[in-house]
Amino acid sequence: MSSTIPTTINFITGNKNKLAETRAILGDVVQLSNQNIEILEVQGSLEEIARDKCQKAAIEANGPVLTEDSALEFRALKGLPGPYIKWFYSALGNDGLYKLLAAYDDKAATAVCTFAFSAGPGVEPRLFQGYTEGKIVQKRGQGGFGFDPIFEVDGQTYAEMSPTYKNTVSERFKALEKLQNWLRNTTV
Numbered sequence: 001m002s003s004t005i006p007t008t009i010n011f012i013t014g015n016k017n018k019l020a021e022t023r024a025i026l027g028d029v030v031q032l033s034n035q036n037i038e039i040l041e042v043q044g045s046l047e048e049i050a051r052d053k054c055q056k057a058a059i060e061a062n063g064p065v066l067t068e069d070s071a072l073e074f075r076a077l078k079g080l081p082g083p084y085i086k087w088f089y090s091a092l093g094n095d096g097l098y099k100l101l102a103a104y105d106d107k108a109a110t111a112v113c114t115f116a117f118s119a120g121p122g123v124e125p126r127l128f129q130g131y132t133e134g135k136i137v138q139k140r141g142q143g144g145f146g147f148d149p150i151f152e153v154d155g156q157t158y159a160e161m162s163p164t165y166k167n168t169v170s171e172r173f174k175a176l177e178k179l180q181n182w183l184r185n186t187t188v
């Protein structure tokens with residue numbers, strides 16, 4: 001059986017931190033090229049958003065593509081901001097995100113990473129998701145990017161962890177483990 005999986009995968013993202021972290025996690029196993037195609041993201045569940053973005057990216061790139069969507073779900077807010085974390089983060093910053101939970105004792109949050117792969121235009125995307133449980137705290141630490149300073153896992157915020165350690169506990173690592181397993185089991 002022949003496979004449609006290329007050895008180098010075209011990762012469509014405009015987020016340099018996401019790209020660097022994904023490359024660091026995959027190491028030499030899977031090579032990533034990168035294209036930044038601005039895709040208008042729809043509203044909906046994070047799975048719907050991820051599928052739609054990947055389908056549009058495959059059409060734009062006219063070939064196989066990998067896309068990724070990050071979400072941060074606050075339990076007290078019934079899962080919000082969820083896939084809309086980008087907009088909340090850019091409007092409120094980490095201090096504002098922390099303050100959103102001021103009225104609640106429950107500071108639990110789940111970081112969700114959803115990779116989507118489509119073999120080409122019109123080919124249904126396959127999703128690979130990773131989840132990491134944590135809590136929202138006042139910002140601490142100098143490393144990382146985005147919401148890393150306020151997302152604490154086992155006593156350390158992502159921004160306090162070494163990048164290498166973050167890449168063993170993060171939702172991105174867990175999602176990429178699933179992607180790698182699938183690539184490994186897909187006949188070449």
Ligand SMILES: O=P(O)(O)OP(=O)(O)OP(=O)(O)OC[C@H]1O[C@@H](n2cnc3c(O)ncnc32)[C@H](O)[C@@H]1O
Nearest residue numbers: 012013014015068069070085086089145146147148
């Ligand atoms: O081009 P794409 O891949 O869509 O890149 P993006 O930056 O628009 O990405 P998203 O739409 O998935 O938005 C995710 C938001 O969450 C942030 N984020 C993503 N991964 C993160 C991580 O590991 N730690 C902290 N913040 C993260 C990121 O900075 C964005 O503000």
Ligand SMILES: [Mg+2]
Nearest residue numbers: 014039041086
């Ligand atoms: Mg985006």
